[in-house]
Amino acid sequence: MAEPAQTPEYAVPALDKALDVLELLAERGGGLSQLDIATAIDRSPGQIFRVLATLERRGYLLRDRRSGLYELSLRLFDLAHRQEPLHALETAGLPVMRALTESVRQSCNLSVLDAERVRVVAQVESPADFGFRVRVGALFEIGPTATGLVLAAFDPRGAELADRRGVDPALLERIREAGHLVRADAVQPSITDVVVPVLRGDGTALAALTVPYVATSLSASLADDVLAAARAAASEIAADLVL
Known part of the structure; x- marks a missing residue:
């Protein structure tokens, strides 16, 4: 009997990083700096810079202009x-x-x-x-x-x-x-x-x-x-x- 076809796994690094950021902030609560986020998801600050900027621009993250800390907005809650x-x-x-x-x-x-x-x-x-x-x-x-x-x-x-x-x-x-x-x-x-x-x-x-x-x-x-x-x-x- 032929083996069932396996669904191929396609890696989307940018999406993985974005989801890692969202899940981290949802679990931690409160604000985290770019360095804190990078350390927690085992990335460098440079690797997540564009991800954070995009999530902020799309309204999923809020960044305090004085402290620079990121936190989740209510965007995901609104979508749900x-x-x-x-x-x-x-x-x-x-x-x-x-x-x-x-x-x-x-x-x-x-x-x-x-x-x-x-x-x-x-x-x-x-x-x-x-x-x-x-x-x-x-x-x-x-x-x-x-x-x-x-x-x-x-x-x-x-x-x-x-x-x-x-x-x-x-x-x-x-x-x-x-x-x-x-x-x-x-x-x-x-x-x-x-x-x-x-x-x-x-x-x-x-x-x-x-x-x-x-x-x-x-x-x-x-x-x-x-x-x-x-x-x-x-x-x-x-x-x-x-x-």
């Missing part, structure tokens, strides 16, 4: 949100999320799976004097987060994700049966994450709606009331998307 699924999700989700925050006086956010991690794509802050916010664009691992577990539980690749990410498959099954997850936040135990899936017609999750519930003497709603409101909101988002 031009995708129709995300744009439609935000359009349908934000009005419902605003109504939810007004009702329960808590913040909420909407997240999707992005390359087997959790990406926050929309966030509405609590109208109250207190609340817990998550940065739009933030990226989290699946296993430690309640949001990630709900997304994995209602994903067709759930078992595969559980195996690769070290998640108990039985836990995902319990989440599927319950239709939600309420548990203490992995990073801030004083916060209770109330998470419900935004479901397609086939029962898989397009996104997860999360309310990081802060219980204080000033809280307008109990956790059970927040869960009921979040479930109603997730159903409304799904209906608006006609999934």
Whole structure:
């Protein structure tokens, strides 16, 4: 039997350097000098000069005129949100999320799976004097987060994700049966994450709606009331998307 044809690998050095720069700045956060960037990606400053200039000219990088430090602009984030699924999700989700925050006086956010991690794509802050916010664009691992577990539980690749990410498959099954997850936040135990899936017609999750519930003497709603409101909101988002 003939060997299957192999896809040829074509090297594009300039593109490799540009992607190295973007990935480095995304991982590090904050500003880096040309020398810092060159050292981190194992290049000489001269090798990346044109790459940095082009990325800056095209709007992917911002350079502080005084310090000379480079950092990512929001250009990549803007491009990602031009995708129709995300744009439609935000359009349908934000009005419902605003109504939810007004009702329960808590913040909420909407997240999707992005390359087997959790990406926050929309966030509405609590109208109250207190609340817990998550940065739009933030990226989290699946296993430690309640949001990630709900997304994995209602994903067709759930078992595969559980195996690769070290998640108990039985836990995902319990989440599927319950239709939600309420548990203490992995990073801030004083916060209770109330998470419900935004479901397609086939029962898989397009996104997860999360309310990081802060219980204080000033809280307008109990956790059970927040869960009921979040479930109603997730159903409304799904209906608006006609999934």
